[in-house]
Amino acid sequence: MKTRKRLIVLFLLPASLVYLAFFLVPAVWAFYYSFFDWSGFTEKMKFIGIHNYTELMHDPTFLLSLKNTLFILVVGGIIIFALAFLLTVLVNSGIKGKKLFRAMIFLPNVIATIALTTLWAFIYNPNFGLINGVFKLIGWKAGATFTFTSIDHIFYAMMAALIIIQVGFYLVLLMAGMDKIPAEFYEAARLEGANQWQMFTRISLPLLWDVISIGTVLYAIFALKVFEFPYAFNQVWPPQQLYTVGIYLFIEGFGKRIPIYRLGYATAIGVVLLLFVGVIVLLLRRLMRREVIQY
């Protein structure tokens, strides 16, 4: 019994201490900073109560960042899951090379975000890029001169790229769930004369519910804290059209070209972001809760 206690302490303590010191404590500490006006690491902090939060509610740049983030979450999420489902059904339709297709579609997920943004910068480049090049080849003038990365379109161009990259991850997740469903279910349904769509809605969807539920939570977390891809998408300084909440926090805290640090304000943005993650994850878990189907 004594060794058991020693085992628990020795095995659990190191990880817990590191996690506490460099993750949990800073997360809690952030709440404290968010009530201060603090313009630099050497400056004095001034307590201003909830002023940072009230200012946030009227800050057009913050509201734009929030809108962008929620757009990535909701619209991006719906498209990603629809595509991932479509591809899962196609990959599982009895074709050859299932594993190869899965591996290829997942591939972008192992490449550094910054390499991916560079790739997409080429794909969208109006002068010698891939898409405009294809339009030029087929002789479509209007398409060939279209600038995908102009200020009006850059957010959607970024979204499209992000979606194509992310789909592979959810494809892998859904396929793993599919593999757990016994093949007899589909055979029985086929004998009864069910078509692909019926088999999908009556067998796959209900039995995949657990996987879908975890997948949506993972996507929500990813979408709410997304930073790297939109931040680097424009190659140089990101225009406001690409701001997500995480990016705006960074810009306010560290990233201005003329360094005006607003550390308290930036931390308040982080706190709001954390609250969004918490509320949305709880909401999703609530919405997706269902009786587990045993099989």
Place this chain on the structure above:
Amino acid sequence: MSAETAISNPSQRRQRSVDQLKKWIGHVPAYLVLGAWSLFTLFMLVWVILASLKSNRDLYKNIWALPTQIHFENFTKALFTIDMGKYFLNSLVVVMPSIFIILALSAPASYVLSRKIFKGSNLITMIFIAGIGIPLPLLFIPLFVILTALHINNTLYGLGVLYIATSLPFTVFMLTGFFGSLPVELEEAATIDGASDFQVFFRVMLPLASPGLITAAIFDFIGIWNEYQLALVFLNDPNKSTLSLGLYTLTNAMQYTGDWTGLMAGVVIVMVPTIILYIILSEKMIAGITMGAVK
């Protein structure tokens, strides 16, 4: 020969080949969609590699053409003139020890937590996993204060500590799932044979868990190798830059230099390690995604 296999009747044979043709035609849409998607990814990779071997003049003249002459100097320039070689070493110096420490911390912790041998182990597991949902930007400013107080801000040590702490939630999530799936009987047998708790872990469970540990190591490697967000915030000294951050700086410089082929060489240098890992271990990695999520 049974009656069924001996198809002597020509009309039966025709029927069979018609069925096969129908089945094949039914698969055409799946092949088209999956093939196009996979080819797009493959084409991009090949294109980047080709572009990295071209001269800038070749690239601007015709983006589709093969390089007229192989320009390896893009790589030597990237590695030595733009210091990607130094960044590569910096990345190795941060990533390798970090992975080792992450596993050394989280394997014992996950083992103890997965066995649920004490009150509150579920709660502690939950607290670890909750870290997956905490947005990193929230931690920027408190971590900045902590690292500065410890005199490890703007150093590779400091960055390594952050990588370790921020990788713990996902690693613990994966490994508690993996240890939980290992049978208890083996431990009991070892205990009956007189092994202490420590011996059970090091002699029995750790070797059994090695596939899970390897998968976790690959995941952490890819995550940390590719990340530039924390590096961007916590490293200001260009000499200490990691590879991903270095590539980000390079894309920023592009607007002045116009050296696309040099940039593509940089992209290749960043991508190669993770893609090689992926080619060798893709099945393991794909299994890893489902380790925590799909039970």
